[in-house]
Amino acid sequence: MVNVKLGRRAIGQVVSSTDFMMPYTFGVELMGDRATLVDGLILWNDKAVSLTELRRANPFPDVVLREARAVDGNPAIRIECDMPASADVRQHPFQGEIDxxxxxxRTGRExxxxxxxxxxxxxxxxxxxRSAIRGGRPVGLPLIRS
Structure with missing residues (x-):
């Protein structure tokens, strides 16, 4: 797991392992100051996210937005669509990279x-x-300076 500082206003976290004995997973979590997306659920603390506004703004006919409940019983919005973690490889995010x-x-372009x-x-x-070896202290990037 890596926590990264992205500019002055955002942080990110990357989790990856090739050593776990488990099936393929591709979890997506987005965390903002007004809402969070985790496991296909949109969650919020203060001001509720409007399901009506989300549905109106949704440009994808295959994506369905439904009322739901979080594990703690609070209201949430479920996003129903094929996600990259599904076993259906047509939904994996790698086809775009291959294309x-x-x-x-074919075009000789970089x-x-x-x-x-x-x-x-x-x-x-x-x-x-390096950060792990140094007890979790931050390591600046880039490591290789031109």
Missing amino acids: ELVHCI SHLNVFDAQKTMEVCLAAD
């Missing part, structure tokens, strides 16, 4: 998913390891 790679090869992007991902992983 991009093939398009770049992909935005290139070796330099991969370097940034690797630096986050290496920084997480």
